[in-house]
Amino acid sequence: MKVEEGTLLWEPNEQQIKQSNMYAYQQWLAEKKQLHLNDYASLWKWSVDDITSFWETIWEYFNVISHHPYQHVLSSTSMPGTRWFKEAKVNYAEHVFKHKNNSNPAIIHASETREMQEISWKQLYQDTAALQQTLKNIGVTKGDRVASYAPNIYETIVAFLATSSLGAIWSSASPDFGKQSVIERFQQIEPKVMITIDGYQYGGKSFNRIAIIEEIQSTIPSLEATITIPYLYDDADFSNLKRPITWTDAVHASKPLELTYTPVGFNDPLWVLYSSGTTGKPKAIVHSQGGMLLEHLKSTHLHLDLDKDSRFFWFTTTGWMMWNFLVGGLLTGSCIILYDGSPTYPDERYLWKFAEDTKMTVFGTSASFLTSSMKKDIHPGEEFDLSNLKNISSTGSPLPPEGFQWCYTHVKKDIWVSSVSGGTDVCTAFLLGSPTLPVYAGELQCSGLGAKVESYDPNGNSLVNEIGELVLTKPFPCMPIFFWNDDDGMRMYHSYFDTYRGVWCHGDYIKITEKGTSIIYGRSDATINRGGIRIGTSEIYRAVDQIEEVEDSLMIDLPQPNGDSITPLFVVMKDRKPFTDEVKRSIKNNLRTHCSPRHVPTHMFEVKELPKTLNGKKIEVPIKKILMGASIEQVMNKGSLINESAIEYFINLAKEWNK
Numbered sequence: 001m002k003v004e005e006g007t008l009l010w011e012p013n014e015q016q017i018k019q020s021n022m023y024a025y026q027q028w029l030a031e032k033k034q035l036h037l038n039d040y041a042s043l044w045k046w047s048v049d050d051i052t053s054f055w056e057t058i059w060e061y062f063n064v065i066s067h068h069p070y071q072h073v074l075s076s077t078s079m080p081g082t083r084w085f086k087e088a089k090v091n092y093a094e095h096v097f098k099h100k101n102n103s104n105p106a107i108i109h110a111s112e113t114r115e116m117q118e119i120s121w122k123q124l125y126q127d128t129a130a131l132q133q134t135l136k137n138i139g140v141t142k143g144d145r146v147a148s149y150a151p152n153i154y155e156t157i158v159a160f161l162a163t164s165s166l167g168a169i170w171s172s173a174s175p176d177f178g179k180q181s182v183i184e185r186f187q188q189i190e191p192k193v194m195i196t197i198d199g200y201q202y203g204g205k206s207f208n209r210i211a212i213i214e215e216i217q218s219t220i221p222s223l224e225a226t227i228t229i230p231y232l233y234d235d236a237d238f239s240n241l242k243r244p245i246t247w248t249d250a251v252h253a254s255k256p257l258e259l260t261y262t263p264v265g266f267n268d269p270l271w272v273l274y275s276s277g278t279t280g281k282p283k284a285i286v287h288s289q290g291g292m293l294l295e296h297l298k299s300t301h302l303h304l305d306l307d308k309d310s311r312f313f314w315f316t317t318t319g320w321m322m323w324n325f326l327v328g329g330l331l332t333g334s335c336i337i338l339y340d341g342s343p344t345y346p347d348e349r350y351l352w353k354f355a356e357d358t359k360m361t362v363f364g365t366s367a368s369f370l371t372s373s374m375k376k377d378i379h380p381g382e383e384f385d386l387s388n389l390k391n392i393s394s395t396g397s398p399l400p401p402e403g404f405q406w407c408y409t410h411v412k413k414d415i416w417v418s419s420v421s422g423g424t425d426v427c428t429a430f431l432l433g434s435p436t437l438p439v440y441a442g443e444l445q446c447s448g449l450g451a452k453v454e455s456y457d458p459n460g461n462s463l464v465n466e467i468g469e470l471v472l473t474k475p476f477p478c479m480p481i482f483f484w485n486d487d488d489g490m491r492m493y494h495s496y497f498d499t500y501r502g503v504w505c506h507g508d509y510i511k512i513t514e515k516g517t518s519i520i521y522g523r524s525d526a527t528i529n530r531g532g533i534r535i536g537t538s539e540i541y542r543a544v545d546q547i548e549e550v551e552d553s554l555m556i557d558l559p560q561p562n563g564d565s566i567t568p569l570f571v572v573m574k575d576r577k578p579f580t581d582e583v584k585r586s587i588k589n590n591l592r593t594h595c596s597p598r599h600v601p602t603h604m605f606e607v608k609e610l611p612k613t614l615n616g617k618k619i620e621v622p623i624k625k626i627l628m629g630a631s632i633e634q635v636m637n638k639g640s641l642i643n644e645s646a647i648e649y650f651i652n653l654a655k656e657w658n659k
């Protein structure tokens with residue numbers, strides 16, 4: 001059933017608003033700064049008009065611990081190159097352990113091979129202190145890189161916290177990444193230590209990774225030691241790895257140790273994340289300790305409403321920035337919930353049951369998981385006790401209005417649903433939710449405080465209620481400080497700043513409404529442009545998704561020499577139902593009526609599956625390039641796909657078309 005975009009679905013009541021962290025911050029601003037910004041719109045406007053004062057209040061509100069006073073809030077307002085809180089010396093992990101005396105659990109974790117377990121703040125602190133000592137013994141100091149090839153399990157969190165406590169730089173690849181993808185990432189940053197598992201289970205199948213890890217290590221001469229986590233087997237043989245130290249030894253301490261914190265410059269690196277572009281090695285994106293600290297404090301406490309009584313889950317692997325965002329929840333004293341495995345194993349209901357078992361308050365996931373639950377007609381609200389659940393958050397791709405409605409109809413009536421957007425480049429969401437605002441179908445509730453998000457036309461004019469390029473027109477503390485091995489900064493410059501001078505261009509299409517909400521339409525380089533009418537692919541998928549028999553779809557715009565374009569649509573049928581003429585007719589009708597007659601596909605093909613990244617994203621631009629004649633090697637690394645074999649279909653089709 002089609003749901004009208006912009007339909008009001010939920011509003012917080014007065015009590016909910018008054019109990020929110022956003023409200024408390026507004027009260028604090030009124031009391032301490034005489035700033036009476038009672039509605040979100042005026043609060044946001046002030047936060048972006050006066051970014052200096054705004055970020056300074058965030059510093060003050062969260063009592064940031066600095067080992068040296070800062071000189072200025074920001075060095076200049078021109079981008080790129082803004083530096084924040086110069087001279088300040090901070091440590092991310094130190095802020096996590098402000099909560100070390102919290103008596104609630106710090107972490108709840110489970111996986112396909114591990115029963116659910118609770119970890120106290122005390123244990124998290126002690127294990128981190130012991131691992132810190134082991135890293136110190138290996139010789140890890142400020143600025144050294146620690147590379148993790150471990151899943152979303154407890155040990156990985158400890159390893160990150162121990163690394164950042166030393167001012168060392170964290171970098172992670174998920175164990176489902178193929179050998180070449182990992183080498184391309186870790187070779188760039190020359191890590192001193194690697195943290196790894198022996199293997200993992202996914203969807204009931206076991207994957208032994210030891211041989212792959214040995215090969216990876218043979219290409220990284222900088223490695224001096226390996227911390228080994230026996231995860232899949234009790235007796236894994238790690239002996240061929242570089243100076244292996246077992247996890248048990250690494251966190252063993254004869255007496256409880258005191259964790260120390262190495263103060264680092266606010267603009268020094270915290271971690272390196274990767275984004276694979278269409279050419280060259282993945283971009284190694286470096287974020288700062290201080291920038292991430294302030295942004296995660298703000299987004300998790302104010303926008304996600306987390307505090308010490310929350311239980312915060314996001315379904316993610318360690319190869320997606322949402323893992324780093326999930327860790328950010330610890331800054332608020334919230335318990336974070338980890339799950340490693342397939343979200344649909346042993347069946348599609350599993351994560352909803354997990355929500356009941358863990359008494360989750362925030363269930364974060366991808367839009368594709370929610371729409372798949374919707375398409376499978378699952379009714380979690382009837383089957384499970386979700387009384388603790390306050391918020392469902394979604395990201396990865398736009399959540400269609402029907403996905404919002406499904407949450408209200410089949411999960412819970414009184415629930416706050418937030419669809420959020422940002423990404424690896426900033427390691428956060430700059431479009432997100434607020435507990436004080438209403439929820440409208442298909443719309444992201446608000447732009448984040450301090451994030452001057454605008455929609456630009458090609459000439460750099462700001463648009464309201466019209467689709468344009470998503471840009472950030474003022475500096476934001478969690479923009480990358482640099483890309484690794486990009487000495488002249490040109491790769492970073494070309495990634496964000498060469499479309500509009502001095503403005504961050506994110507690469508998504510967005511519409512910002514008069515209400516301050518927004519709608520994302522997918523990647524701007526994957527837009528379908530027929531006869532000058534540009535339409536984001538998310539609108540196409542939404543129209544096709546409404547056909548019951550269809551499970552998934554992908555549309556590509558292939559420009560032709562005559563200036564026109566062809567737009568093939570690739571369709572995955574649900575439960576192998578036949579791709580009949582009637583289905584094709586319904587697809588055409590839906591696209592004609594919901595998008596425009598020009599967006600009816602020129603060709604339609606049934607495919608068994610669509611190639612997706614390890615984060616579950618469709619790869620529109622690489623497929624476009626392959627269909628236009630590029631080789632797979634020129635456009636992407638197959639190892640970054642969850643289903644490598646699915647790309648073969650497109651390679652063969654390209655051969656046929658480009659004969």
Ligand SMILES: CC(=O)CC(=O)O
Nearest residue numbers: 395396421422423429
């Ligand atoms: C927050 C996000 O934007 C996550 C993503 O889509 O990668």
